[in-house]
Each structure stands twice: as structure tokens, then as C-alpha cells.
Amino acid sequence: MHHRKTISKGPPSASKIYQQPPRLLILHIALPSWADICSNLCEAMQNFFSLACSLMGPSRMSLFSLYMVQNRHECILPFVQVKGNFIRLQACISELRMLPTEGCYGPQSTSLQLAVEDGLQQFKQYSRHMCTGTAVPCTSLEITVLTSQPGKEVAKQLEEGLKDIDLLRVRRLQVVQVTKGILEQTDSSSPVEEPSNDESYILGTDIDLQTIDNDTVDMEMFFKGWLHNNETDQEHIHLLLPSKRLPPPSRARDIPMCLKCDLQERFLSPSLLPGTADGKLRTDDPKGDVSTLYQMASQSSASHYKLHVIKALKSSGLCESLTYGLPFILRPTSCWQLDWDELETNQQHFHALCHSLLRRDWLLLARGEPLSQGHNQKVVASTFYVITPSHSLTLLVKAVATRELMLPSLFPLLSEDPPEDSLTIVESMLDSLELEPTYNPLQVCSHLYAHLSSTYAKPQGRIYPSWESRGPRKAGQLQTNRVLATVVPLTMTPAPDTAPKMAAASKASSEAFLPSDSEDEYPSQP
Numbered sequence: 001m002h003h004r005k006t007i008s009k010g011p012p013s014a015s016k017i018y019q020q021p022p023r024l025l026i027l028h029i030a031l032p033s034w035a036d037i038c039s040n041l042c043e044a045m046q047n048f049f050s051l052a053c054s055l056m057g058p059s060r061m062s063l064f065s066l067y068m069v070q071n072r073h074e075c076i077l078p079f080v081q082v083k084g085n086f087i088r089l090q091a092c093i094s095e096l097r098m099l100p101t102e103g104c105y106g107p108q109s110t111s112l113q114l115a116v117e118d119g120l121q122q123f124k125q126y127s128r129h130m131c132t133g134t135a136v137p138c139t140s141l142e143i144t145v146l147t148s149q150p151g152k153e154v155a156k157q158l159e160e161g162l163k164d165i166d167l168l169r170v171r172r173l174q175v176v177q178v179t180k181g182i183l184e185q186t187d188s189s190s191p192v193e194e195p196s197n198d199e200s201y202i203l204g205t206d207i208d209l210q211t212i213d214n215d216t217v218d219m220e221m222f223f224k225g226w227l228h229n230n231e232t233d234q235e236h237i238h239l240l241l242p243s244k245r246l247p248p249p250s251r252a253r254d255i256p257m258c259l260k261c262d263l264q265e266r267f268l269s270p271s272l273l274p275g276t277a278d279g280k281l282r283t284d285d286p287k288g289d290v291s292t293l294y295q296m297a298s299q300s301s302a303s304h305y306k307l308h309v310i311k312a313l314k315s316s317g318l319c320e321s322l323t324y325g326l327p328f329i330l331r332p333t334s335c336w337q338l339d340w341d342e343l344e345t346n347q348q349h350f351h352a353l354c355h356s357l358l359r360r361d362w363l364l365l366a367r368g369e370p371l372s373q374g375h376n377q378k379v380v381a382s383t384f385y386v387i388t389p390s391h392s393l394t395l396l397v398k399a400v401a402t403r404e405l406m407l408p409s410l411f412p413l414l415s416e417d418p419p420e421d422s423l424t425i426v427e428s429m430l431d432s433l434e435l436e437p438t439y440n441p442l443q444v445c446s447h448l449y450a451h452l453s454s455t456y457a458k459p460q461g462r463i464y465p466s467w468e469s470r471g472p473r474k475a476g477q478l479q480t481n482r483v484l485a486t487v488v489p490l491t492m493t494p495a496p497d498t499a500p501k502m503a504a505a506s507k508a509s510s511e512a513f514l515p516s517d518s519e520d521e522y523p524s525q526p
Helices: 033-052 086-097 111-130 151-161 216-227 292-297 340-360 420-431 448-454 496-510
Strands: 023-028 063-069 073-081 141-147 170-179 200-203 207-213 237-241 257-265 305-314 323-332 362-369 384-389 395-400
Touching: 023 111, 033 086, 033 216, 033 448, 063 086, 063 111, 073 086, 073 111, 111 141, 111 151, 141 151, 151 170, 151 207, 207 216, 257 340, 305 384, 323 340, 340 362, 340 384
Parallel strands: 023 063, 023 141, 141 170, 170 207, 237 305
Antiparallel strands: 063 073, 200 207, 237 257, 257 323, 305 362, 323 395, 362 384, 384 395
């Protein structure tokens, strides 16, 4: 953006693998596109929050707020804690489903800008009043604008409208354009673009532009990206590779090559969710079900967890029964504190390693080096990992068993061919199965979302409404109840008949506190 300070990433701090910044989602969707998007978006949000609110262990999402921009902006949900607040979020999604879907008006030119300003003011006040003294202070905010308009035009509109606004508390500003299956706009001067699903732009250095399909699964996966650890204050893992030994008489110590990597989960651990597997995996220990690798990588930035490569293995020489725990992904780090030359060199070496391992059909055996425990440390057991290359710029890491963990297993080898009659029966059974070339988890549903949603009690009574930052509703339209805002909303010029109502709502909201779902949050109506 021009003539303003660049969006700040915040000061360097200890990277926590779970903690993600507070998020403000602004739905910038004009009519009649809302009719096409509403169902898929609401289902995706319902599925996502059923997961996010149910995950045990440290919270991966802290605060969340939602605005809607159609003919004007309105706050659907003020900032609330995500964990344990599924009932509030579900009520918010229900309200989205009841918004009008008919009409042809579009958002006013200033509505989106006001939504950003209002949300930013809400965040600043929430941080001042609610985050004082907390272990993880609310320092920066990520803003996502989900739009049905051409993404580049929305980004330019934001650049112009926010050029004089202080955005130092904004960690990231992202415009996400929903494409495919949306009614085309009638204005021929600004046609809807048709970028590919994975196409992404960066406008200047401030606004990220991305596209997603108008599809429940695609939207759901976009929201799940919020559960990833996207912290870039430091790299997570140092992968140490032995250097080429120097010939005698040199006695210089061999210095291993160090690849700086970021760690990413492949999937959520089922043990962190209630009702999975045999239903007995739930534990109150926030780290009990997370692998050692993930725990160690989330330690303070004062030290880095190291994987020291000690041997190479043939790909065919490892039995899958010897691996255990969750698989994780290693990729070249995107730590912003490293200079560009180091980042580029690190990525090139990582690329070369993936290529060479694939060409040789090799795996790597690595030993996890325990973090320093001080001078009086006791003997610490090492964990070993097997590292597998892929055709993408990533490595797969899984823990592998050691001698101490092994149990006796004497299994007979297959003898000669089985009896002909048994072979015929089994072959006939196998021929009746549908054969898929690959496993696609997106096509396999365990009904986990429905199970998680059903574990929460439906809200009883009413939730006090928030401020009225919207125009009057149509006659006969259902007025839904709102979560009470904790801080005063952005000052706006209301219509004369709504001024007393807004003043009263603002006064009440400044004195409010949002209890968790476990508390008595539905008081009886006086």
C-alpha cells in the first residue's frame, strides 16, 4: 500500500507450534452471488469449527470475528475465543444462513473499508481489555476478505481505502476470491477472472490474493489452513547431513551441512478428538498424544531441534511395521529473519537432496538430538526417524522403532501356492472389488463432523444481541439473536431513529464479558 507503513510481522518471539494469530473474516459477497455461495460456505464453516473447537491440547486458534459486507457492513460475531465456543459459532453460522439471498445490489464502495476499520478497532480494544496479563498476548491480527468480486479489484479498493489507516497491528491482509459456480456479474467492464484453483498473487508487499472454488471441500480445506503452524519467526528443524571428509593430513573437524526446515502436520491426530478410534484415546495431558518431534520443534527459539542423519537405507529395506506415530512433513524454511541469499541456497540444497534420494531410491535414518538439559542433565534417550523423499519439495518424517522397543515376532514365510479351490474363491472375491489407482482421503467420510457437532448441547434461551450496525431489516424478516460485543464498535453516523438504540447497545457492550460455553451464558430474559 502507498504512503503508509508496511504491515508488521510483529517482533521476533519464541515460536509456539500451536499458537496462531487472532483472525478476522470479512464476507464481501454481493447479491445475487450470496445465493450460490451461502450453502457451501456455511457447511464448510460448520465442519471446520466442529474440529477447531473440539481439539484438545493447546489452542490452535485464539480469537475469531466475522463481518458481513453486502449493502453495508455488519458485525455478525465480535471477537470470541474459539476453543470451547462451538455453540456461539454455530449460532453465527445459522444467522448467515438466514441472510437475504435475493436482490441485485452490491457492496457500497466504503463498506469494506469500514468493516476493516471496525474490526481492527474491536481487536485493539479487546487486546487492551481482555488480553492483559495473559501468557500469549494479542499483538497482531490476520484479516481475510472472502469475496465474490474480482480479487484484484477488491485488493486495489482496499489499497486505496486503507492508505491512511494505521495497520501496524495487522499481521497479514488477504483477499480470497471465490470462483466457479457463481452467477456472472452483469457489468462487462469488470469481468470475473478465471484463474486456476492454486493460482496466487501478491500485490505489492502487503495484500495476498488467492482463489478458491465455490465448493464445500475446497472452502473447508482453506479454513483448515488456519490450524497449520504458519509462524515464520524461526525455523523449526535443523537437518544435519554429513559433509565430505577432508583427506589426511588435515585434521579439521567435519562440519555437517545444515538444512533449515519447517515442520508441518500431515493430518490431525485422531487422539486429539473425542469419539475417534475406540473412544478411549481422550486424555487430559495436552502433549500426551503428540509425537516427540512435534513437541521438541515447539520449544523456545533459543535452541533448535536437530535431526542428525547417520545412515542411508534402500527404500525396499524398511518394513512399515517398524514405523510408529504421526507422520510429519519437512520443507525448506520460510523464516523471515534469514536473508534472501541464505533462504535461496537452503531451498536449492533441499531440492537437490530430494532429487538425489529419489534417483538413488534411498531413505535416510536420522537421530533426534535432545535439547540441552544443563550441566546436571541425566541420560536422555534418543528417538530415531526415517526420512522419505517425495516428488514435491518435501520430505516425510516418521519415528522408527529401536532395539529397546522391539517385541519378538516370528512369522512364517509364505509357502508354496495355496490350494486351488481356496485360490479360486479368494480371486473371485478380489475381482469383485472396485480398484482405485490411489487413495484419496477427501472421498472417505467418517461422519466425524456430525459426531463432533452432536456432542455440543443446543443453545437454550437467548444470547444478548450485539450493536445494531446494520440497516433496518425487511418487514417480517426474522431478527436473530447476537453474541454481545465486549467493546464499543466503530463510531458511525446512524439514522435518527436508530441513534438511541446504538448508544444503548454500545454502552452495554463496553461493560460486557463473554463467558465460555461451559458457563451460564444463556440467562433468562428479565
